[in-house]
Amino acid sequence: xxxxxxxxxxxxxxxxxxxxxxxxxxxxxxxxxxxxxxxxxxxxxxxxxxxxxxxxxxxxxxxxxxxxxxxxxxxxxxxxxxxxxxxxxxxxxxxxxxxxxxxxxxxxxxxxxxxxxxxxxxxxxxxxxxxxxxxxxxxxxxxxxxxxxxxxxxxxxxxxxxxxxxxxxxxxxxxxxxxxxxxxxxxxxxxxxxxxxxxxxxxxxxxxxxxxxxxxxxxxxxxxxxxxxxxxxxxxxxxxxxxxxxxxxxxxxxxxxxxxxxxxxxxxxxxxxxxxxxxxxxxxxxxxxxxxxxxxxxxxxxxxxxxxxxxxxxxxxxxxxxxxxxxxxxxxxxxxxxxx
Amino acid sequence: xxxxxxxxxxxxxxxxxxxxxxxxxxxxxxxxxxxxxxxxxxxxxxxxxxxxxxxxxxxxxxxxxxxxxxxxxxxxxxxxxxxxxxxxxxxxxxxxxxxxxxxxxxxxxxxxxxxxxxxxxxxxxxxxxxxxxxxxxxxxxxxxxxxxxxxxxxxxxxxxxxxxxxxxxxxxxxxxxxxxxxxxxxxxxxxxxxxxxxxxxxxxxxxxxxxxxxxxxxxxxxxxxxxxxxxxxxxxxxxxxxxxxxxxxxxxxxxxxxxxxxxxxxxxxxxxxxxxxxxxxxxxxxxxxxxxxxxxxxxxxxxxxxxxxxxxxxxxxxxxx
Numbered sequence: 001x002x003x004x005x006x007x008x009x010x011x012x013x014x015x016x017x018x019x020x021x022x023x024x025x026x027x028x029x030x031x032x033x034x035x036x037x038x039x040x041x042x043x044x045x046x047x048x049x050x051x052x053x054x055x056x057x058x059x060x061x062x063x064x065x066x067x068x069x070x071x072x073x074x075x076x077x078x079x080x081x082x083x084x085x086x087x088x089x090x091x092x093x094x095x096x097x098x099x100x101x102x103x104x105x106x107x108x109x110x111x112x113x114x115x116x117x118x119x120x121x122x123x124x125x126x127x128x129x130x131x132x133x134x135x136x137x138x139x140x141x142x143x144x145x146x147x148x149x150x151x152x153x154x155x156x157x158x159x160x161x162x163x164x165x166x167x168x169x170x171x172x173x174x175x176x177x178x179x180x181x182x183x184x185x186x187x188x189x190x191x192x193x194x195x196x197x198x199x200x201x202x203x204x205x206x207x208x209x210x211x212x213x214x215x216x217x218x219x220x221x222x223x224x225x226x227x228x229x230x231x232x233x234x235x236x237x238x239x240x241x242x243x244x245x246x247x248x249x250x251x252x253x254x255x256x257x258x259x260x261x262x263x264x265x266x267x268x269x270x271x272x273x274x275x276x277x278x279x280x281x282x283x284x285x286x287x288x289x290x291x292x293x294x295x296x297x298x299x300x301x302x303x304x305x306x307x308x309x310x311x312x313x314x315x316x317x318x319x320x321x322x323x324x325x326x327x328x329x330x331x332x333x334x335x336x337x338x339x340x
Numbered sequence: 341x342x343x344x345x346x347x348x349x350x351x352x353x354x355x356x357x358x359x360x361x362x363x364x365x366x367x368x369x370x371x372x373x374x375x376x377x378x379x380x381x382x383x384x385x386x387x388x389x390x391x392x393x394x395x396x397x398x399x400x401x402x403x404x405x406x407x408x409x410x411x412x413x414x415x416x417x418x419x420x421x422x423x424x425x426x427x428x429x430x431x432x433x434x435x436x437x438x439x440x441x442x443x444x445x446x447x448x449x450x451x452x453x454x455x456x457x458x459x460x461x462x463x464x465x466x467x468x469x470x471x472x473x474x475x476x477x478x479x480x481x482x483x484x485x486x487x488x489x490x491x492x493x494x495x496x497x498x499x500x501x502x503x504x505x506x507x508x509x510x511x512x513x514x515x516x517x518x519x520x521x522x523x524x525x526x527x528x529x530x531x532x533x534x535x536x537x538x539x540x541x542x543x544x545x546x547x548x549x550x551x552x553x554x555x556x557x558x559x560x561x562x563x564x565x566x567x568x569x570x571x572x573x574x575x576x577x578x579x580x581x582x583x584x585x586x587x588x589x590x591x592x593x594x595x596x597x598x599x600x601x602x603x604x605x606x607x608x609x610x611x612x613x614x615x616x617x618x619x620x621x622x623x624x625x626x627x628x629x630x631x632x633x634x635x636x637x638x639x640x641x642x643x644x645x646x647x648x649x650x651x652x653x654x655x656x657x658x659x660x661x
Contacts, residue, residue, distance in 0.1 A: 064495060071405075074453060075472040075473065099465060105658050108439045108658055143659055
């Protein structure tokens with residue numbers, strides 16, 4: 001067992017998968033440069049030493065190299081695309097939404113698209129264009145799986161599953177959870193490191209984790225918001241409110257079974273999300289709960305989300321923008337009060 | 341033209357493929373206009389020498405990407421026209437089981453990536469196929485078909501740059517038919533030849549008559565052999581003309597009558613027929629090929645019409661592997 005950060009765990013997963021299968025390679029900007037960073041957040045740092053021909057550094061041409069990855073996957077390669085910031089996915093949107101996500105379907109199932117896209121997200125002191133949570137833009141897009149690892153253990157196991165999946169998989173990694181070191185370290189980071197077993201493991205998609213058991217209310221949250229929800233749950237516990245915290249770990253596929261089991265027990269549910277409220281993941285989860293679980297609910301479903309604006313820069317506004325532990329505590333108390 | 345190097349058999353193979361494309365497209369147009377065939381169509385009449393000349397230079401294992409106007413490329417790559425016709429009718433026996441339709445026609449087994457119908461969308465994909473061939477040390481090439489309009493897309497420039505930097509076995513084939521939908525090339529680019537654009541990436545760029553199937557074949561052959569032996573990418577601009585509308589019922593009123601008339605005189609099948617006659621091929625042989633092709637197409641139409649539709653709930657299949 002060794003304690004690894006998410007960045008280190010991802011690196012280990014990539015290294016192991018590249019050793020296991022010579023068709024696996026990494027492609028992206030500022031990767032594999034001796035003396036460089038190993039991508040924007042150090043994930044691929046040093047891998048070029050072991051795999052000089054399979055860490056492919058590209059021009060700044062997102063649409064171009066996403067298409068290159070797709071083309072190469074059609075003849076059996078298994079690219080792991082490294083995007084510096086999730087926001088840049090928009091530059092490659094045609095390749096992702098029209099090509100990568102649809103090519104198998106429109107071929108009548110005759111081609112396979114084994115592509116992993118790794119993209120950092122998180123509202124982190126960079127203003128509107130380097131801070132977006134990208135999940136909602138892809139959640140509505142059939143043909144692509146979405147994974148959101150909040151711990152190093154999950155990051156490694158889910159990435160390995162993603163590389164072995166014959167379909168496109170998007171992994172959103174949170175900048176404040178990487179644990180990147182040195183010049184690429186991130187202020188305000190949270191320790192998301194885990195003890196990583198020596199032996200190999202993978203984690204299946206569509207299996208949520210109950211981070212904390214509780215009986216009064218269910219909170220669903222991913223990535224950084226999972227930590228805020230967990231912290232809120234601890235505070236609420238001291239005040240006599242028992243909170244269950246669910247980390248879905250993958251959004252597509254989604255583990256409805258775990259969520260429904262929890263709501264059947266608690267009758268109350270809050271979804272916490274770092275992205276704007278309108279059209280967010282929370283809206284989809286809430287709608288499904290309303291359709292299928294209404295009889296179990298003893299309080300309205302609540303969403304705690306960012307406002308419907310771009311992410312602001314000033315730390316004062318950013319703090320207002322991102323759902324805080326206090327907001328979660330407050331909202332849970334409100335729900336408990338109106339339904340007890 | 342090194343026409344003396346060609347056997348009559350090979351020349352007739354060019355002819356047969358071009359006529360197969362022409363007659364296929366004419367039949368499809370009729371079926372579409374009479375309302376039998378659903379959807380929309382972008383047709384290839386007039387550009388047959390481009391597809392046939394280039395694809396004849398390829399070997400098994402080579403892969404092409406095509407566009408929203410894919411029928412000609414599919415036929416030139418040897419796809420089964422029964423499965424193509426069935427796809428156009430939305431039948432389960434279609435090459436994409438009814439999920440693709442006209443614009444996404446393809447068959448990876450025959451080296452055709454399903455049609456990429458977003459202009460410019462296929463350029464990086466073909467580049468990636470070439471990248472993959474190189475990474476896997478495979479002796480194959482990728483060919484990227486595109487129209488003149490696609491060379492104004494960012495992906496064109498991003499792709500040529502990467503292919504150049506990485507010295508990839510990719511041939512970019514620009515079929516310049518003078519119009520992006522209804523817009524004449526002169527309204528949207530200043531270059532006289534689109535092949536000039538290759539020089540920005542230090543890729544050889546060639547402009548030739550795209551209606552001369554032998555010239556196209558020879559030029560493609562040279563570029564393909566060069567790419568196959570590690571010599572990197574080439575851009576080939578083929579000057580041609582679309583002698584039908586952009587799509588569906590487009591009467592192409594933006595094409596001036598004089599220009600159209602000239603194009604019809606210079607269209608590839610007419611041109612090649614004269615050449616065959618000058619080589620001593622008999623009118624009877626030429627006519628018999630046309631008749632054979634028509635029969636083949638009627639069989640495809642019959643097959644397509646008699647095929648079953650997919651089940652409505654087949655909609656839910658084929659999303660994930």
